[in-house]
Amino acid sequence: MNSVVNDPASAGRPVIGICARTAPVTLQGSDMVVSLALQSHVAFLSAAGCTPLLLPLLPGVESLVGRLDGLLVPGGPDLDPQLYGEAAHPVTRAMSPDADRAELALVRAALDAELPVLAICRGMQLLNVLHGGTLHQHLPDVTGHHGHRPRTPSFTLGHHRLKLEPSSRIAGVLDEDAPESACHHHQAVNRLGAGLTATGWAEDGTVEAIEVRNHPFAIGVQWEAGQTADKRLHQALAQAAGRPKNS
Template identity: 65%
Template sequence: MKSAQSARPAGGGPARPPVIGITARTVPVTIQGAQMVVSLSLQSHVDFLAAAGCIPVVIPLRPGNEEILGSLQGLLVPGGPDIDPELYGQHRHPTTHGGSPGMDRAELALIGAALAGGLPLLAICRGMQLLNVQCGGTLHQHLPEVTGSDGHRPQGDTFEFGRHALELHEGSHIARIFGDDTPKSACHHHQAVDQVGTGLTVTARAPDGVVEVVEAAGHPFAVGVQWEAGQTEDDRLHRALADAARRL
């Protein structure tokens, strides 16, 4: 990947807004009675980044799309379906329901290029798991078998988040982002980091030991969080990504 380009134009004029790529999710929908497949992004990711002074762009998951990163100042990888366990050397658990292995590989390539190029990266839920797999780590495929409960993905008649107090490591990106006002996580996942990937540091855990945050050592800003950032009103992670993109 070419090195990320500066957001400041030649001639010393005002800096252009940083452009942040959001990897798309591909889902079937019905519009006006017609069934179709679309590539989309959660609107809150778009709104939070725009409010932070960025230009969000949605990146479809196609082979070779990592070449676009040379035109971006940051990358956001959101939540989504389970990852193909063959990509981290395991057989499929009965509860693992992934999307497309080809899309997994395309998204892994984007993450790998962002890491190699020093591009600011925020990886959320599935995104954090992809970051871990890209760095050679593995996943727990069904977390209740590890923790003994459904606390990270509550089961009930209505959708609800699991809430967990976070213990942040002093001096980490995540501790600087939240300071003394650390929220409880808002999570809805049945998989989580098992073996931590090479070059990643765990900087927050839930009380039951589940990894909630990883950061890439030696990278300007590569942070993975396990909870559903973007599905609450807290936009501090998005603003931190925007700040890192501006520093680029």
């Protein structure tokens, strides 16, 4: 950790932690599990003047918050429904309770330290659960359609027009008349957690953006920021991370 933060090339650049995800890969003919981050998150934050830092979700990871200037919580697997008092839906998948709990502790510590936080897709769902909210475990059961995660042989983004709260931070970041999401999710906010405000919705009523009240910069978006060329949210996180604390 110190070798990254103290690198002369990184001097003066805000350090943004990125919560790692794990995935099985085959490399040089060998099967293995790796910790990784989407390269676009790394590239967008670096281009915005930050030093991205991968944070494996291990017990005690929250102790690193004091070395960070911001946190990005990316998309990933479904959260353990026991965290919000429910049994798993038949299609709830890829749960990792230990990683969930480590990530919850990390995000709580980041919010308590008033670090800027950008929570994407699963990250937004985790932000809601952290505040006592619940999730729709399979959104098609509620909406009657698969538009938020198109049923295609390959990874395909769904697209939805967004309605944004005009005075919200997310509306200020996107700053356009007809914003649209590019999403790939089958879960979404059900009961909104305490201390959160919903600030964006799809046309079918699905909550697409939330913000932490009384926090300098803590935004959750349900769409796949980082899977398109749109860098505005990463730039906003970088800008918030570069401000002096308590400003």
